[in-house]
Amino acid sequence: MSAGTVLVVEDDEAIAGLVALYLQRAGFGVLHADDGETALALWRRDHPRLVVVDIGLPGATDGLDLCRRLRAEGGTPVIFLTARSDEVDRVLGLELGADDYLTKPFSPRELVARVKAVLRRTGLPAASPVTELAGGAIQIDPARREVRVGGEPVELTTREFNLLVALGDHRGIVLSRTQLLELAWGADWYGDERTVDVHVAQLRKKLGTALDLATLRGVGYRLD
Ligand code: CA
Numbered sequence: 001m002s003a004g005t006v007l008v009v010e011d012d013e014a015i016a017g018l019v020a021l022y023l024q025r026a027g028f029g030v031l032h033a034d035d036g037e038t039a040l041a042l043w044r045r046d047h048p049r050l051v052v053v054d055i056g057l058p059g060a061t062d063g064l065d066l067c068r069r070l071r072a073e074g075g076t077p078v079i080f081l082t083a084r085s086d087e088v089d090r091v092l093g094l095e096l097g098a099d100d101y102l103t104k105p106f107s108p109r110e111l112v113a114r115v116k117a118v119l120r121r122t123g124l125p126a127a128s129p130v131t132e133l134a135g136g137a138i139q140i141d142p143a144r145r146e147v148r149v150g151g152e153p154v155e156l157t158t159r160e161f162n163l164l165v166a167l168g169d170h171r172g173i174v175l176s177r178t179q180l181l182e183l184a185w186g187a188d189w190y191g192d193e194r195t196v197d198v199h200v201a202q203l204r205k206k207l208g209t210a211l212d213l214a215t216l217r218g219v220g221y222r223l224d
Pocket of ligand 1: 012
């Protein structure tokens with residue numbers, strides 16, 4: 001399984017290439033941008049788990065601007081790369097709240113270790129793109145843990161949300177209660193499989209008729 005996607009924003013191709021190589025060896029998917037605007041577009045499209053940002057970027061958006069804009073739109077962890085130790089104070093400023101930084105030159109192995117440490121600390125699940133159901137009537141945003149029906153946010157419990165994501169990730173496929181428990185509750189669940197039925201009933205109640213969820217008696221559930 002992929003460890004998730006990391007967006008590397010670095011205009012120095014040699015450094016970007018080396019960082020990408022080490023991250024890929026560690027099991028990460030890697031996106032690369034060499035300026036802030038491209039980075040923002042990639043981030044909005046693919047919701048990477050973490051962003052590595054060089055402060056000195058060409059163009060109107062430097063690394064600090066980029067971080068500010070990412071912070072305004074969501075909560076992806078950021079690790080800064082900086083060529084100047086006098087930038088470190090700014091990086092660590094409360095305003096930006098960087099999760100970590102490395103001063104150039106740095107060891108790519110060290111960067112990978114920092115990436116893993118930040119992901120452990122922030123504990124974010126691998127973010128996937130927004131899933132749309134029922135022709136867009138239902139929108140599931142795993143990165144923000146938000147569900148909207150007809151544009152209006154709907155409050156779901158953690159388990160209801162996980163269940164919906166599991167169903168949304170396997171559209172058109174029948175999932176048994178055991179499979180749903182493993183996907184939505186994790187491998188260490190215990191208890192009655194009928195707990196799935198209870199949560200499905202809640203999802204139906206909260207999301208209404210837009211949720212095209214079929215019950216297959218004695219088999220499980222299928223989201224279309
Ligand atoms: Ca640079």
